[in-house]
Amino acid sequence: MNGDEGVFDIVVVGTGLTESITAAALAKAGFKVAHLDENPHYGASEASLSFDELVTWQSAPRPGFSHFSRSSDTIPQPRAYSLSLSPSLIPSTGPLIDALVASGVSRYGGFRLLERVCLYHPSGIAKPVPGSKEDVFKSKEISLVEKRRLMRFLQFAAGEFEDKKDLEGHKDTPFPEYLRSVFSLNEEITTAIVYALAYCLTPKDATLPALHRLRRYLRSSGRYGASPFLIGHYGSSGEIAQGFCRTAAVSGGVYILGRRIETIDSSDQEKHIIRLEEFPEPISCSLLISRSAPGISPVPPSSEPSSPFSVSSPSLTVARCIAIVDAPILFNPPVEQSEDTDSPPPPTPSDTGVIVFPPSSLPAGGSATASANALIVGEGTMSCPRGKWLIHLSLPLVEDIDDADPRTLLEPYLNATLGLAAAPLVPLFATYYLQHPTPSSETNKTEGMKLAPTPLPPILPLPDAGDAAAVHAQDLFWAAVKAMGQESEVAAFWPPSEGQDDGNDGD
Amino acid sequence: MADATASGSADKSVQVKLVLLGEAAVGKSSVVLRFVSNEFQPNKEPTIGAAFLTQKCRLEDRVLRYEIWDTAGQERFHSLAPMYYRNAQAAVVVFDVTKASSLEKAKSWVKELQRQANPNIVIALAGNKVDLVQASSSSTGATATSESEDEADDATATPGETPGSVEPESLRQVPREEAQAYATEAGLLFFETSAKTGEGIVEIFTEIAKKIPIEHILAATRGATGRPGAGGSRAGTQQDGAVNLDGNAKPKEACNC
Ligand SMILES: Nc1nc2c(ncn2[C@@H]2O[C@H](COP(=O)(O)OP(=O)(O)O)[C@@H](O)[C@H]2O)c(=O)[nH]1
Ligand SMILES: [Mg+2]
Numbered sequence: 001m002n003g004d005e006g007v008f009d010i011v012v013v014g015t016g017l018t019e020s021i022t023a024a025a026l027a028k029a030g031f032k033v034a035h036l037d038e039n040p041h042y043g044a045s046e047a048s049l050s051f052d053e054l055v056t057w058q059s060a061p062r063p064g065f066s067h068f069s070r071s072s073d074t075i076p077q078p079r080a081y082s083l084s085l086s087p088s089l090i091p092s093t094g095p096l097i098d099a100l101v102a103s104g105v106s107r108y109g110g111f112r113l114l115e116r117v118c119l120y121h122p123s124g125i126a127k128p129v130p131g132s133k134e135d136v137f138k139s140k141e142i143s144l145v146e147k148r149r150l151m152r153f154l155q156f157a158a159g160e161f162e163d164k165k166d167l168e169g170h171k172d173t174p175f176p177e178y179l180r181s182v183f184s185l186n187e188e189i190t191t192a193i194v195y196a197l198a199y200c201l202t203p204k205d206a207t208l209p210a211l212h213r214l215r216r217y218l219r220s221s222g223r224y225g226a227s228p229f230l231i232g233h234y235g236s237s238g239e240i241a242q243g244f245c246r247t248a249a250v251s252g253g254v255y256i257l258g259r260r261i262e263t264i265d266s267s268d269q270e271k272h273i274i275r276l277e278e279f280p281e282p283i284s285c286s287l288l289i290s291r292s293a294p295g296i297s298p299v300p301p302s303s304e305p306s307s308p309f310s311v312s313s314p315s316l317t318v319a320r321c322i323a324i325v326d327a328p329i330l331f332n333p334p335v336e337q338s339e340d341t342d343s344p345p346p347p348t349p350s351d352t353g354v355i356v357f358p359p360s361s362l363p364a365g366g367s368a369t370a371s372a373n374a375l376i377v378g379e380g381t382m383s384c385p386r387g388k389w390l391i392h393l394s395l396p397l398v399e400d401i402d403d404a405d406p407r408t409l410l411e412p413y414l415n416a417t418l419g420l421a422a423a424p425l426v427p428l429f430a431t432y433y434l435q436h437p438t439p440s441s442e443t444n445k446t447e448g449m450k451l452a453p454t455p456l457p458p459i460l461p462l463p464d465a466g467d468a469a470a471v472h473a474q475d476l477f478w479a480a481v482k483a484m485g486q487e488s489e490v491a492a493f494w495p496p497s498e499g500q501d502d503g504n505d506g507d
Numbered sequence: 508m509a510d511a512t513a514s515g516s517a518d519k520s521v522q523v524k525l526v527l528l529g530e531a532a533v534g535k536s537s538v539v540l541r542f543v544s545n546e547f548q549p550n551k552e553p554t555i556g557a558a559f560l561t562q563k564c565r566l567e568d569r570v571l572r573y574e575i576w577d578t579a580g581q582e583r584f585h586s587l588a589p590m591y592y593r594n595a596q597a598a599v600v601v602f603d604v605t606k607a608s609s610l611e612k613a614k615s616w617v618k619e620l621q622r623q624a625n626p627n628i629v630i631a632l633a634g635n636k637v638d639l640v641q642a643s644s645s646s647t648g649a650t651a652t653s654e655s656e657d658e659a660d661d662a663t664a665t666p667g668e669t670p671g672s673v674e675p676e677s678l679r680q681v682p683r684e685e686a687q688a689y690a691t692e693a694g695l696l697f698f699e700t701s702a703k704t705g706e707g708i709v710e711i712f713t714e715i716a717k718k719i720p721i722e723h724i725l726a727a728t729r730g731a732t733g734r735p736g737a738g739g740s741r742a743g744t745q746q747d748g749a750v751n752l753d754g755n756a757k758p759k760e761a762c763n764c
Contacts, residue, residue, distance in 0.1 A: 042588050050589075079623075097752065106752035107558050108590060113748045224750045234593070242588040249579035250556060255586035351748065380748065 006283040008034045008254070010480060011274060013261070013290035016044035017237050017466065018453045020244035021473035022289065024103055026480060027251035029490045034283055035248060036276070040258035042242045045435070045456075046465070047085050048235020048383070051078035054322075054431070063292075064438055064458070067406050070431035075324065080385040082235035083322050086435065086458070087375050087392045088465035089114055089354070090230040091216055092223035095470035097230075100240070102494035108243035112381055114229040116331040116353035119196045120361045126347075126420055128332045129196040129356070132221055146186055153183045153193070157211055158218045171208040175200055178207040195371045196356040199461035201316065201396045202370050203359060213461060229463055231352055231375075233382040237466060264288070266448040287449040287483050289476065291438065315437030316370075318459035319406035321393040321414060323430040328389055329353070329376050329420045347420070351380035354462065355420070357413055365412030369398040372410075373462050374417045391417055391427075396459045397434075406432040435459070449483050451476060520563060520570035521721050524594050525712075527576065528620065529601035530612040531583045534635040537702035538601060539575050542712055547703050555579065564716045571716045573597075592623040596724065597631070597715045604634045604699065607680040610689070617693060629718045631696035631711050634686050638701035640679040 009031040012023045019035070020042070027033045041047050041057075045064060049057055058068040075081070090096055090111070100106040118126035130136045133154050136147060161167055170178050175198065179190045194200045198214040220228035232240050249255055260277040272288045328349030357372040366372070372395040379386045393410050410432060418425040435458040454472045456465055474493050481490045527535040536553045540546050543560045546553075555577045564571045576595070581587045600616050602609040613632060620630060683699060690697035696714050700707035 101753050104558055111750040111752060113750055115748055224752075225748070230750060234590070239590060242590040246579060246581070246588060246590065247558070249581050250558060252580075254583070255581045256584040257586040259584075 006281045008032045008283060008285040009484060010034075010287045010289060011036065011272065011283065011285040013037070013288070013292070014044050014453075015039075015042045015241055015245055015257070016453075016456070017046050017241045017244075017469035018456065018472045018476065019044070019289065020241040020248070021099055021103075021470055022453065022476045022480070023253055024105070024244040024248040024251070025473065025477045025493055027248040027253040028103070028495055029477075029481065029486075031480075031484065031486075033248060033253040034285065035245060035253055035255050036259070036261065036274075037257045038260050041238075042245055042257070043085075043238035044241075045085060045458075046237040046241060046469075048082040048238025049085065051075050051081045051083065051429075054081075054083050058431070058433070065433055065435055067404075067434045068431065069407055069433070071427070071429055075429050077385045081324070081390075082239065082383040083390065084235040084238055084383070084392065086237070086318075086320070086465065087235070087394075088237060088460070089375070089463040090232065090236070090466050091463050092220040092228055092230055094216055094220065094467045095474070096240075096466035099470045099473070099494070100243075103244065103247055105240065105243040105247050108246065109239055110233040110382065111224075111230040112233070112352055113225045113227045114231055114352050114354065115227065116333075116350045117196055117227075118331055118353065118355050119192055120355055120357045120416060122361055122363050124363075124416070124419060126332060126355050129192055132218075132226070142189070146189060149184055150189055153179070153185065154218070156183075157214045159215075161211060161215070167207070167211070172206045174204050175207045175210040176203050191358045195358040199356075199373075199463060200371065201459065201461060202398055213464065216467075217463060231377060231381055235383050236381075237469075240466070266450070269448055272448050272450075287451065287480060289451045289453065289480060291452050291455060315457040316396040316398065316459055317404070317434055317436045319393075319395045319397060319404065319409045319432070319434055321391070321406065321410040321430060321432045323391040323393070323414055323427040324384065325389050325391060325418070325421070325425055325427050326387060327421050327423065327425050328378070329355075329374075329391070329417060330422060331355075331420075349378075350376075351378040352376065355417060357416070362412050362416055366416075367395060367398070367409070370396045372413050374413065375462065376417075388428075393417070394459060394462075404434065406434050451479050451483065520572045521719075521724060522572045522574055523596045523716075523719055523724075524559075524574045524576065525597040525599065525715070526591060526595040526624075527578060527599050527601065528582065528613075528616040529633075530603070530606075530609045531580070533601045533603040533606070533609050534702045535582075535599075535601045536577050538599065538633065538635060538700060538708060539577055541702040541705055541708045543575065545705070547705075549703070562712075564712055566713070566716055569721060571719065571721070573712065573716075589623065592620070595624050595628055596719055597629045598624065599631050599633055599711060599715070600695070601633045601635050601700075602681065602686075603636050604681045604683075604686075605636055605639050605678045610634075610681050610686060614689065614693075617695065627720065627723075629696070629715050630694075631698065631715050632686065632690045633707070633711055634681060634683070634697070634699040635702060637699040637706060638703045 010026055010033050012019050012033060012035045015035065015037040023033055023035045037044065041049060041053060055073050058070065117129045119129050120126050130139055133151060136142065136150055136154065142150065156164065156166060166182055170182065176190050176194050179185045179193060197217065198210040200210055217228045224230065245255060256276065259279055262275040262277055265273040271284045271286055273282050273284045275282045330347035331350045331353045332347045333345055353376045355374040357366060359371060360366065360368045372393060375392040376389055377383055378389045384390050391414065393413050395409055395413065397404055414430065437458055438455045453476050456468055460468060477493055481487055527539060529535050536555055537547060539555065539560055540553045543562045560575045562573045562575065564573060576591060578587060598620055600613045602613040617630060620628060687697050696718065698707040698711045700711060702708065
């Protein structure tokens with residue numbers, strides 16, 4: 001690099017989803033952006049890795065992750081896998097979908113609808129969850145009285161409930177307790193709503209945020225299909241992060257991956273000087289956006305009262321497992337399909353599905369205080385080869401389990417999931433790990449202009465991570481625009497009409 | 508859209524994702540711009556500013572629609588994302604005939620493609636800036652990095668119109684035969700090109716089009732998903748479930764070729 005090639009308006013450190021969306025928006029707004037990541041891959045903690053990349057990634061200490069274990073270091077067709085480090089679902093309407101369409105990043109990726117959601121019962125079966133009012137109406141399992149109560153609740157949850165009497169004094173009530181006491185719902189229906197419709201992590205989750213989520217999910221259904229949720233191809237978040245990074249690059253952003261940051265010198269109030277390992281010239285910028293550099297304070301979450309994203313949810317450590325199997329997990333079909341028959345149809349394979357394990361749903365060995373999820377994806381999501389399926393398990397750790405072993409915690413859930421296959425199933429591969437909240441960086445004397453993205457908690461309700469990242473990115477974008485003194489120049493998060501353009505929008 | 512590549516569209520043209528690779532400043536973006544818009548911008552990096560560019564390529568018996576992905580500068584510090592290579596059915600690996608080291612870089616990009624990309628990918632090697640080693644009134648004495656002609660000249664300049672003039676051999680660092688030998692050995696198409704004059708540009712894209720196994724691509728991607736071997740639905744899956752977030756945004760053509 002020579003001349004002013006190494007001089008940037010803004011340097012963004014880390015290619016997680018929040019940072020990648022922010023970098024794309026800033027580059028599109030005309031700022032000269034350099035985007036760095038010490039990892040050799042895009043996506044940071046939300047990356048999607050090939051099998052070999054995963055093995056390499058686990059072979060060194062990773063901040064925020066611990067307790068790696070895996071059953072093997074090799075697998076046939078290792079490159080045909082996109083293994084998501086922290087998988088999530090995408091609601092069909094919401095800030096992430098808006099950002100994908102408005103930025104044009106949706107052109108880079110394919111998406112699939114989530115086909116099935118089932119709730120695991122201690123009896124060892126997974127029951128389909130009615131996802132809409134129509135499903136409830138058709139269901140033969142629910143008594144007429146319960147149906148009426150449930151319909152009343154769903155109507156309430158899909159509407160403008162904020163000022164309704166039914167909510168008065170209950171915003172912080174644990175959600176299950178609220179459903180039982182205010183809507184008189186029975187235990188089974190309460191469990192389905194709390195964990196399989198609102199994706200609460202624990203029975204203590206508060207009512208208001210749960211209602212906000214539920215409303216967004218109910219409103220998402222029908223946009224692209226019956227299911228409210230989408231899954232991105234190739235591991236979803238990690239691939240989406242790559243798409244935003246490419247968009248930033250197309251708008252002039254410079255990308256440097258796989259170089260360790262040696263020093264950041266902020267003694268000059270006007271600029272930061274960043275030295276990278278094995279990199280000839282330092283790079284400099286006016287504004288530094290980084291989670292980890294000292295003296296950086298996170299952007300406060302948007303204070304909008306209706307901002308319904310889990311920004312304030314408690315940060316829990318999560319135990320995760322990724323397993324690879326070569327036979328499908330069978331799902332009981334949705335209620336609607338059993339309409340004309342007296343006996344429910346047999347369970348069938350599905351390319352994408354979620355099994356929700358409410359607290360105490362396993363006969364032995366499961367958590368009594370938190371809900372676990374199994375997200376199952378097949379070749380249709382492009383994240384594994386034909387004839388293989390990925391099982392992504394996650395369990396938030398509510399108690400302070402000092403030296404929790406993710407394998408001990410999750411093996412019962414994996415076995416329960418495998419038990420839903422047609423014949424006894426042994427995984428070809430399984431890896432376990434813990435993901436921890438990032439300690440909040442202490443704010444000391446601020447030298448130069450710095451901003452930090454609000455970190456995503458290690459676990460959020462399954463459909464929330466992407467939307468939370470998009471909301472954080474928007475906050476961060478405006479904070480950066482303000483810091484750069486360009487508020488009067490920059491009109492929007494994404495330039496208008498961009499989403500309608502085709503690929504040939506160059507000059 | 509990456510996953511929509513190689514699928515038949517309404518006008519029966521086949522969409523093919525083509526990626527560009529090569530060292531920075533060898534002329535990748537210029538080659539695309541010449542092919543797509545028949546333009547050249549001397550002395551400056553052409554602004555692509557788009558996710559990808561599309562260009563039709565007509566052969567005797569079929570029409571291909573190239574979806575051309577430029578590196579957007581991510582090649583500079585070797586930071587190309589896996590997404591870039593995914594589902595690419597063709598690649599143009601560019602080097603600069605006046606810079607020997609750029610051929611070595613091209614070779615390493617070919618290796619990277621063989622590692623990262625679809626095994627059936629059609630790869631073409633382009634020895635670009637060949638105008639600089641062909642003597643003509645305007646480029647005599649010019650160096651690889653200082654172009655001073657205006658665009659009107661560029662548009663009309665045609666190589667080979669100055670018979671009898673001597674190649675400024677001093678500038679050429681990669682003999683044609685050397686690159687050709689490497690290409691033959693590695694199974695690549697090879698052309699010398701000039702984004703400035705247009706020499707070899709249409710040819711390279713046309714020859715690639717001839718080598719693309721279109722029938723194979725169409726057969727493999729009958730499903731909505733587009734990845735060869737991944738489309739279609741298995742017994743048991745009730746419907747395909749693939750979703751296009753902005754399916755109504757229909758790309759327009761750049762121009763015809
Ligand atoms: N003389 C000449 N210059 C070229 C040619 N192709 C590109 N250039 C110039 O080389 C420089 C780099 O080109 P660019 O397309 O940005 O290269 P990229 O980094 O590989 O995309 C620019 O100044 C171009 O004008 C060519 O065929 N002949
Ligand atoms: Mg370029």
